[in-house]
Amino acid sequence: MKLRTKFSLFSSILVIIIIAGVSIFLFIAEKRLLIKEMKEKQITMIRGFAQVSRESLISKDQISLLNYVSSLKKERGVVYTVLVDDQKNITAHSDLAMLGSEVTDDVGIKAFEAQDLLVQHFKDKDGQEIADTALPVIIGGKRAATARIGFSQDVLNAIIKKTLDNTRNRIFGVAGVALLLGIFGSFILAQVMTGPIKQMTEGAKLIGQGKLDTVIDVKSKDELGDLAEDLNLMANQLKELDQMKSDFVSSVTHELRSPMTSIGMNLDLFLEGAFGKLNEEQHNTLKVMRDNASRLGRFINDLLDVAKLERGKMEINPAPMDVNPAIAGPAELAKVQANSKNIDLVIEIPEGVPQVNIDSDRIQQVVTNLLSNAIKFTPEKGKITVKVQDNDEKFLQVSVCDTGMGIPKDQINKVFEKFEQxxxxxxxxxxxxxxxxxxxIVKALVELHKGKIWAESEVGKGTCFHFTIPKA
Ligand SMILES: Nc1ncnc2c1ncn2[C@@H]1O[C@H](COP(=O)(O)OP(=O)(O)O)[C@@H](O)[C@H]1O
Ligand SMILES: [Mg+2]
Incomplete structure (x- = not known):
């Protein structure tokens, strides 16, 4: 999973959890508050009723008491209102038919006997759940009556439910918007955070590929910015080290070249008999020495070429010319070596191929290198073909194919890197x-000519190296 995905997923889940938590908390708090408000309202109503009853008992104003009782009945959730005198007789009731009768039911007796506010829950004969709230009416220090209001629990629950439904819908709405904003925000944040990381990964990859000039452009003033700065510093130091190494190799090889050449030339003189006739043993030994010296000389030249190429100091001098001398020339020379291994070397250059714009010495170096590989990696009695094809508008294609050991698929691009075998x-x-x-070296030389080089190979069957050179 990508860092950005992980990050946005994590923060989105966090946002969801927070919003869900807050919503549940708000919902529960709202429910508690509602229930508390309801209870307070019931208490206020029963106190008001007791107060009015006391006043009308004192002033013996039966009419206004009855009016008040029936007005209370109109309040939502009120099932009945009763005033019971000190003889348990009903002196006021929202149901006029009950007036005058004596209280005998359990709830009524308990309410009549209670010294303070008493709330009793019971089911009436219709099965309706009632909260009976009762309060004594005290006149002159003595209980003169008992005021009672029956509230329907179902109606109250319905009111609470409706209010809570509204609250819930509102919370859902707000939470939905917050969620969308939160997820969007965390996505943006993830983008902002992982952008520089991505940039650094790409930079580090380039540095790893040896492109030490890479500069990672992360400007943020935080840990990521510091890391980018460190990576840049590291690349810079690697570049300096690389430069030192190249300089060292180049100066050492320069120092080695002249003595090597001199040794080779003198050995040649010996072998030619310039210092007297040699016996067979002397001749053979000197020949081995001469071969080793020229191999070392070639290695030194290769190292010098690589150093030059790496410093971008290698220059080519292309000129329009026929393709034959540059391609067929080195191929003819390689025939001797090929024949000594019983390898058939065929040159196929069609008549009338257009002229090319190349540095002849450098292209000869390319062909020589490819041929020496072909000869080296092809067993006796094999075949090597050097071919030129005119199959492109701007380039000629040169191929060196052999019937040798081949290169495994997974290494076919690696062989172009230095020291890779x-x-x-x-x-x-x-x-x-x-x-x-x-x-x-071959690849760099072809690319200096703006050409391409690639290989096709099958293990055990053979290898073809193709490269292109520009037409004049
Ligand atoms: N014609 C070929 N057939 C098989 N393998 C080859 C051929 N040419 C090159 N290679 C592989 O590519 C490697 C690199 O070649 P090169 O850079 O010329 O180095 P070298 O010849 O010094 O080993 C060789 O060591 C060999 O493993
Ligand atoms: Mg080679």
Missing amino acids: VKGARKQVKGPKGTGLGLA
């Missing part, structure tokens, strides 16, 4: 093993 291939080669610099 196919694993296990060295063991199968007789004679000098090479150093893995050849193809790196």
